[in-house]
Amino acid sequence: MTKSDHQMRDDTAATLPARLLGPQRRNLWFWVFVGPFAIGLALFTYVPLLWSVYLSFFNAHNTVNPTDFVGLGNYTAMLSDDAFLSSLGTFLLFTAFIVPATYALSLSLALMVNRLRFAQAFFRSVFFLPTACSYVVASLIWKLSIFNGVRFGLANTVLGWFGVDQTAWLSTTSPPWYWLVIVTVRLWLQAGFYMILFLAGLQRISPQLYEAAAMDGARPGWQVFRHITFPQLRATSVAVVLLLVINAFQAFDEFYNLLSDARGYPPYARPPLVYLYYTALGRDQNLGLGSAGAVILALIIAMATVVQARWFGLGRKED
Template sequence: MAAPGSTRRRSTPRERNQTLWFWIFVGPFALGLALFTYVPLAWSVWLSFFDAHNTVSPTDFVGLDNYTAVLGEPAFRSALVTFTVFTAFIVPATYALSLGLALAVGRLRFARAFFRSVFFLPTACSYVVAALVWKLSIFNGVRFGLANTVLGWFGADQVAWLSTTDPPWYWLVLVTVRLWLQTGFYMVLFLAGLQRIPPQLYEAAAVDGARPGWQTFRHITFPALRATSVAVVLLLVINAFQAFDEFYNLLSDARGYPPYARPPLVYLYYTALGQGQNLGLGSAGAVVLALIIAVVTVAQARWFGLGRREAEG
């Protein structure tokens, strides 16, 4: 009940109108997010506790058996090693290249918008299309493709890039296509971070005798980009864990997917939608992968102090 002497404020027609328009614009997106994200996630967790062969409405409850089976599966453990190796390659390479491009573009005195757009443009390309371009035009077979053509100019032997496992040349193809696709996006993030650095810091450093170049970058630019660097690394790790399109479209053919370089999502795809269609086992693997991503993300955030208040004084 309202306190004695107080009156309950009624919303004005203007406020009710604003609330109505809020739900008109936000409602469809919220409904789509619930239907196509949260409901499938909840259903996947539910399926992981059942024996779900060829059905999404199972009745045979098996508890944690699917989790035990997927963790004991050598192919799944090998898939975890694959994405760990991919992460070890792609995260530092993308970080260094995007930061270098941001520094170079940020120092341009003319055509800055042009070069920023040129480097950012590949992010609009589909991963599937990019993978096919890499597979059919650049690293195609033994006799064809741009890479083998260049090797032929120097008299070097032709390479079967996607089927050679010793040495594993397929990593070069996988890493370069992902670099081309995502470096421009992270370059833009670093450009935004560079624009937030006060010019007075560089002026004060010049007065103190700091030389432009590596010394200024090490003591001013790089520390000032700490928040941006943390966000970039977190996004890179999460995206690396979710790799699927480039692996599947580069390495699979009419005979199927080779036994090497099989990331978790490819393993789960064949487990849940392959010949066996074991949706319970696939769902358990998806939950395990989601937990790994969550744990790694939280550990990184705590390690870098994300969200921690800066010390005062």
């Protein structure tokens, strides 16, 4: 290496901090505030993610430093595991329940709140407030107070007024009443958040469109909603559906806290994250299989998101 090459390297090393700090160190405070967050994000998010991918290629029983390389063996084992495939089926069923239910409820709430002439901020806050509640706390309230399997539960008390026998909501599999408990708690927790998204979309619709529709003889109500309001919410609807599907893939807290007890988790209604939790942290401590399942799940989420985005034309210029 020539002397000029050494000099160029030294000049680059010397100017790198200056480039990061910017002229007259204007970026100094940016790095002061962002630096700790960036370091924490790398240490507690990206490093574990990369290490999980690394573990998925090894036979990692009770260790995070494996030496037995198995290649794609863990992936093959997971894709041929009936329990894992059944957990994906549970996700599909949960998605079929929760996505349309949350979409319809949040859109209905947004339409009602948007039409209010007074106390709009109050009702917006009331419906949004459950979003701040912990999934664990809400699940325990649903399990111990509302859908308790004994006669003291709120649901059984109300049914008792009409002469209906008490129901073991979380342990009855025929019919599967546990789905009612799981779906309602998720609805209560997340409908307010998506209501806010729809409210933002509704407030972006120009009032001139409604004035023009009234002049053309459009009847207020369903006709205006179908031909003006709903088409104008297309971009918001696409974003809401994408977020709902991704969140359904990540369901864990409500399933685990509602259905598990001192005897463990029942064999039914196991979403992917619950199954992976017991695979990686259960009796076998098989971190290799658990990591492979997590990578498969992440790929499925990514593919589902891309397919939905292409299907709905996300990012495409509107006519």
